[in-house]
Amino acid sequence: MEEIKLNLPTPIETIIVDGVSFFLKRDDLIHPDFSGNKTRKLHYYLQKDFSHIKKLVSYGSNQSNAMYSMSVLAKINGWKFEYYTDHISEFLNKNPHGNYAKALENGMNIVEGKIQDIENKDTLFINEGGRDKEASFGLEIMANEIVDWQVSNNIQELNIFLPSGTGTTALFLQKYCSLLTFNNPLKITVYTTPCVGNSDYLIKQFNELEPNSIYHPNILEPQKKYHFGKLYKELYNIWLKLRKQTSTEFDLLYDPIGWSVLLNNLDIFGRNTLYIHQGGLLGNISMLERYKRKYKDLE
Numbered sequence: 001m002e003e004i005k006l007n008l009p010t011p012i013e014t015i016i017v018d019g020v021s022f023f024l025k026r027d028d029l030i031h032p033d034f035s036g037n038k039t040r041k042l043h044y045y046l047q048k049d050f051s052h053i054k055k056l057v058s059y060g061s062n063q064s065n066a067m068y069s070m071s072v073l074a075k076i077n078g079w080k081f082e083y084y085t086d087h088i089s090e091f092l093n094k095n096p097h098g099n100y101a102k103a104l105e106n107g108m109n110i111v112e113g114k115i116q117d118i119e120n121k122d123t124l125f126i127n128e129g130g131r132d133k134e135a136s137f138g139l140e141i142m143a144n145e146i147v148d149w150q151v152s153n154n155i156q157e158l159n160i161f162l163p164s165g166t167g168t169t170a171l172f173l174q175k176y177c178s179l180l181t182f183n184n185p186l187k188i189t190v191y192t193t194p195c196v197g198n199s200d201y202l203i204k205q206f207n208e209l210e211p212n213s214i215y216h217p218n219i220l221e222p223q224k225k226y227h228f229g230k231l232y233k234e235l236y237n238i239w240l241k242l243r244k245q246t247s248t249e250f251d252l253l254y255d256p257i258g259w260s261v262l263l264n265n266l267d268i269f270g271r272n273t274l275y276i277h278q279g280g281l282l283g284n285i286s287m288l289e290r291y292k293r294k295y296k297d298l299e
């Protein structure tokens with residue numbers, strides 16, 4: 001296996017949005033070939049010995065950041081990568097782009113339809129979006145980075161905010177931050193918002209990974225129901241505003257919803273708030289293309 005060097009700890013910067021100061025953890029800079037939090041979730045597979053494995057199998061959306069990161073993981077290990085998805089549109093089939101194109105370049109074998117029996121000793125199965133217990137390995141390391149930074153910057157009470165899909169990242173981050181600050185004066189509260197489904201869905205996801213609810217992050221719902229992956233001009237405008245004010249590119253699927261919740265709750269997030277930039281920029285290629293096709297007058 002090729003040696004993989006992650007850029008750890010990922011840097012923490014200060015940014016100002018609408019006149020309010022936030023800390024920003026740049027997990028998007030963790031590795032040039034992996035996507036932000038998917039690298040954290042897959043860290044376990046980079047660290048442990050999987051030399052008996054010949055094939056990686058997973059499933060989910062055909063533009064997902066997780067799919068792309070898994071294709072990188074398979075490639076560097078010399079594994080086959082088989083990925084199941086519901087449907088590939090005519091358009092994508094004819095014009096592969098974004099995560100899909102890059103994953104194909106890395107040798108992904110994409111299969112339309114339901115996942116088959118995978119009872120094979122040399123096959124590694126990873127759940128959709130990396131929603132697995134193994135994700136805890138990389139997120140414990142991330143929690144350690146944050147607590148070390150908190151101590152050296154003398155911040156007693158810290159809020160962490162990150163938008164959720166499966167909720168895996170937020171859950172394990174809260175769990176390890178709680179364990180690391182247990183019995184000492186530091187306090188860390190992790191807040192998240194559901195970008196896929198609603199709070200009930202997210203709580204269900206949390207419970208599957210960790211039954212003890214004292215380790216669950218706080219959930220704030222968006223003011224409005226957004227359907228995952230759908231295009232909303234107001235979300236695009238938040239993304240554009242962030243790029244203008246911070247000179248940082250955020251992801252277009254999760255971050256605009258995250259920031260809208262954050263900026264609507266400044267009573268909580270007005271100070272000592274750390275936002276996690278979870279990467280996903282390769283996914284922006286297909287999102288931007290769709291935005292430009294739908295709204296001709298975009299900046």
Ligand SMILES: *Cc1c(COP(=O)(O)O)cnc(C)c1O
Binds near residue numbers: 036164254255279280
């Ligand atoms: C996957 C992803 C998320 C959601 O992570 P979960 O652990 O599934 O909640 C958020 N932001 C970006 C950019 C992602 O790629």
